[in-house]
Amino acid sequence: MNLTLKVWRQKNADVKGAFVTYKAERISPDMSFLEMLDVVNESLILKGDEPIHFDHDCREGICGMCSLYINGHPHGPKNAITTCQLHMRTFHDGETIVIEPWRAAAFPVIKDLAVDRSSFDRIQQAGGFVSVNTGVTIDANAIPIPKVIADEAFNSATCIGCGACVAACKNASAMLFVSAKVSQLAMLPQGQPERWSRVQAMVAQMDAEGFGNCTNTGACEAECPKEIKMTNISLMNNDYFSAKLFREEHVHEHASGE
Amino acid sequence: MSEFKQTFNSSLGKKLIMALTGLFLCTFLIVHLGGNLLLFKNDDGYGFNVYANFLTHFPPIEVIAYLLYLSILVHALYALILTIKNRKARPVGYAHVNKSPATWSSKNMGLLGSILFLFLVIHMGDFWYNYKFTSKIGFKEYRTDLATDKTQSVDYVPTSPNFEKSVSTENNFEIVRVKDLHARVASSFTNLLYVIFYVIAMFAVSFHLLHGFQSAFRTLGWVHRKYTPIVYFIGTWLFAVIIPIGFALMPIVYYIQSR
Numbered sequence: 001m002n003l004t005l006k007v008w009r010q011k012n013a014d015v016k017g018a019f020v021t022y023k024a025e026r027i028s029p030d031m032s033f034l035e036m037l038d039v040v041n042e043s044l045i046l047k048g049d050e051p052i053h054f055d056h057d058c059r060e061g062i063c064g065m066c067s068l069y070i071n072g073h074p075h076g077p078k079n080a081i082t083t084c085q086l087h088m089r090t091f092h093d094g095e096t097i098v099i100e101p102w103r104a105a106a107f108p109v110i111k112d113l114a115v116d117r118s119s120f121d122r123i124q125q126a127g128g129f130v131s132v133n134t135g136v137t138i139d140a141n142a143i144p145i146p147k148v149i150a151d152e153a154f155n156s157a158t159c160i161g162c163g164a165c166v167a168a169c170k171n172a173s174a175m176l177f178v179s180a181k182v183s184q185l186a187m188l189p190q191g192q193p194e195r196w197s198r199v200q201a202m203v204a205q206m207d208a209e210g211f212g213n214c215t216n217t218g219a220c221e222a223e224c225p226k227e228i229k230m231t232n233i234s235l236m237n238n239d240y241f242s243a244k245l246f247r248e249e250h251v252h253e254h255a256s257g258e
Numbered sequence: 259m260s261e262f263k264q265t266f267n268s269s270l271g272k273k274l275i276m277a278l279t280g281l282f283l284c285t286f287l288i289v290h291l292g293g294n295l296l297l298f299k300n301d302d303g304y305g306f307n308v309y310a311n312f313l314t315h316f317p318p319i320e321v322i323a324y325l326l327y328l329s330i331l332v333h334a335l336y337a338l339i340l341t342i343k344n345r346k347a348r349p350v351g352y353a354h355v356n357k358s359p360a361t362w363s364s365k366n367m368g369l370l371g372s373i374l375f376l377f378l379v380i381h382m383g384d385f386w387y388n389y390k391f392t393s394k395i396g397f398k399e400y401r402t403d404l405a406t407d408k409t410q411s412v413d414y415v416p417t418s419p420n421f422e423k424s425v426s427t428e429n430n431f432e433i434v435r436v437k438d439l440h441a442r443v444a445s446s447f448t449n450l451l452y453v454i455f456y457v458i459a460m461f462a463v464s465f466h467l468l469h470g471f472q473s474a475f476r477t478l479g480w481v482h483r484k485y486t487p488i489v490y491f492i493g494t495w496l497f498a499v500i501i502p503i504g505f506a507l508m509p510i511v512y513y514i515q516s517r
Contacts, residue, residue, distance in 0.1 A: 006353075019353065072357035098354040105347050168358040170365055171344035173269075203270055212347030213269045213340050216473040217365055219358035231481050237270055238479025244265040 001027040001088060004096040005040065007052055013108045013116075019098075022052075029089035033076060034059060034066060036088050053112035059084040061225065064160030067167070068113055069100040074164035074223045082162060082225045102163050104172035106209040119209040120161050120177060127201035128181040130190050143189050156184035158226040165220035165228075171212030176220040178206045179236035180228045186239055196243040197250065203240055269343075270477075272336055277474035279333040284471060284497060286326055287463075291504045298511065302411045303440025304400045310439045311423050314390060334375050341368050363465040364473070370466040377459035384446060389439055397421070398438040404430050413438075447512035460506040468498035 003024040010017025024040050031039070034056050041051035057065035066083040070076040076086040091097060099113060107115040145153075157180075165176035182199050185191030191198070214233060221230045243249060265271045293313070296305040313319055363370065388394045399414035404427075414435050424435045447453055471493030475481065480489075 008353075069352060069354070072352070072354040074358075077357075100352055100354065103348050103350055103352055105349050168356070170356065170360075172347035173344075203268060207269050210347055211269075212344040213273060214477070215344075215364065215367060216469070216476045217360035219356070219360040222359045230476070234476050234479045234481035236479075237273075237477060240270050241274060241479060244261075244268075244271070250261075 001029055001091070001093045003027060003036075003088075003091065003094070006096060006098045007113070008100045009052070009112050010101075010109050012111055017109065017112075027088055029087065031088045032059070032084055033068070033070070033086040033088065034084050053110070053114050055114045056084060061085045062160065064162035067102050067115065067162060067164075069102060069167055071098055074102070074167040075162075075225050079222075080225055080227050082160075085225075102167040104163075104166050104211065106172070106174070106211050107163060107166065115163075117161070117163050119211075120163065120174070122209065123174070123178055123202055123205045124161075124181060126205035127194065127198035128185070130185060131194065132190075145188060149187055153184050153187040156180045156187070156228065156232055159184075159224075159228050160226055162225060164223050164225060166211065168219040168223035169212065169214075170217060170219065171215060173214045173220075174206055174209070174211040175214040175233050175236070176224060176228055176230070178202055179232035182239065183232045183235040186235065195239065196247045199236060199239040200243050200250070203236075272340055273477045275336050276333060276340070277477040279329040279336075280470055280474045282329050283326070283333065284467065284474075287497070287501050291501050294508060295504070297440070297443065297508050301409060302400075303398065303438060303444075304409055304411065304434070306440045306443075307398060307436045307438055308434065310389065311436050315422070330375075330378060334371065337368065337371055361469060363469040367466060367469060370462045373459060373462040374466060377455070377462070380455070381459075385439065385442065388442065389437065393419070395442050396438050397435055398441070400434045400436070402432040402434070404432055443508075444512055444516065447509045448516040450513065453509040453513045456509040457506050460502040463505070464498045464502040467501075468494060471497045 001024075005022045005024050006019045007022060008017055009020045022040055022044075024036055027036050027039060034054070037052060037054060044051050055065050055067050057063045059066075061082045061084060064082070066075075068075065068083045070083070070086070075081060075083045076090065078086060078090055101107075101109050101113045102115045102117075104115075106119040107117055110116050159177060159180040161177060163174075163177070166172050166174050169175075182202055185198065186195050216230070216233075218230060221228065266275060293309050294306075296309050297303075299305050313323070397414040397416055398411055400409050400411050402409045416435070421435075422437070424433075426433050447456075472486075472489050475486070475489045
């Protein structure tokens with residue numbers, strides 16, 4: 001396959017970027033999208049050009065490192081996969097592919113297509129954990145959890161924190177990510193002691209990072225590679241309003257992980 | 259107090275205000291449509307004019323009315339604040355148009371809301387302001403023969419400038435004198451452009467509520483396997499179909515009658 005790529009090139013966060021057009025020639029339809037970029041980069045290096053900088057790590061859809069906004073879709077046009085799982089057979093010969101980085105104030109561009117997603121880390125560090133006292137190992141089945149609850153919590157826990165929800169949202173809102181991280185713990189008994197302080201701490205950090213506000217368009221849910229559901233957002237809202245308006249627990253009572 | 263402020267200044271708190279004011283405005287639409295169905299009664303505006311007088315002179319309704327106007331302003335103001343914040347959250351836009359599947363109405367709530375705000379300014383300026391604060395609207399006298407229950411209407415010119423409404427009985431005739439808002443409605447809806455504007459505004463209501471009603475429930479966190487489908491059903495059929503059609507029929511019917 002021969003393709004035309006329009007790739008966003010930007011030296012760093014401080015300078016303006018622009019699109020540069022490249023030819024991707026003799027691409028196998030069985031290549032992943034990232035392998036296709038590898039081939040293009042090889043040719044750029046041979047020509048003495050700077051290769052295109054993009055994020056990737058495990059290349060099997062579980063780490064959440066790869067990103068790319070491809071032809072108007074985060075992780076490309078297919079549902080429930082990451083960019084590394086996207087194959088070139090999805091495109092047709094001669095097609096023009098526009099590749100952009102995630103666009104959000106909270107995700108500044110590091111270089112070219114790679115963005116800094118450490119705002120997600122800071123939200124997690126604000127409360128996305130359970131404080132466990134060390135000691136003897138507790139039997140795995142010591143705390144009974146109904147199967148439906150365990151399944152639902154696990155569905156939320158499958159979030160890989162790639163940021164596709166932010167990239168897809170017209171408001172660059174991080175609500176799907178934050179709500180998945182809040183509700184995976186809020187549903188389980190182990191998450192109860194910190195439930196009301198956690199939601200306050202994580203929402204406060206989300207706001208501080210400068211993400212937009214949720215308007216329930218559902219674009220996040222549609223683009224999520226792990227099919228995280230919007231019901232998480234409502235669950236988080238419910239917990240947040242309950243914590244703020246009815247519970248006598250404050251955000252500063254949350255142990256900060258020491 | 260500062261805790262309260264912090265809650266309502268958070269992103270979720272602002273959305274809570276949007277949801278609560280929005281749902282309050284939705285409940286008003288039901289009442290407004292119910293009352294305005296009197297426009298379809300063939301009684302030369304008797305029922306409608308008495309109803310309009312009741313709405314503007316019954317104190318509890320007066321209080322709720324001012325709460326309602328406040329809700330409209332708060333809803334619009336917070337929409338503006340949230341939109342500005344959302345724009346700031348993505349300073350550099352995408353070159354390729356976003357193709358993520360989302361309903362048209364959910365992506366255009368601001369545009370639809372702006373049309374509605376313009377509509378409300380014109381609508382309230384035309385009817386509410388003139389009814390309450392100017393003397394542009396005349397009076398009508400309805401004489402009902404209590405024996406035959408037949409009502410006849412004639413224009414009435416009050417002698418006192420402070421006249422609002424009177425009900426009296428003489429010789430088995432009940433005489434009701436009241437401000438004739440109905441005539442104002444009828445004359446406004448003879449203008450084709452005005453009618454078209456009203457119909458467009460009702461399309462805006464439809465699409466605004468198609469997304470807004472269920473979205474408010476999501477924002478409040480009221481999502482439930484059993485009850486969310488009911489919310490969707492009400493939001494679609496009552497708020498996005500029946501209510502806008504009911505309202506849109508009023509200018510259309512009056513325009514056709516005036517031909």
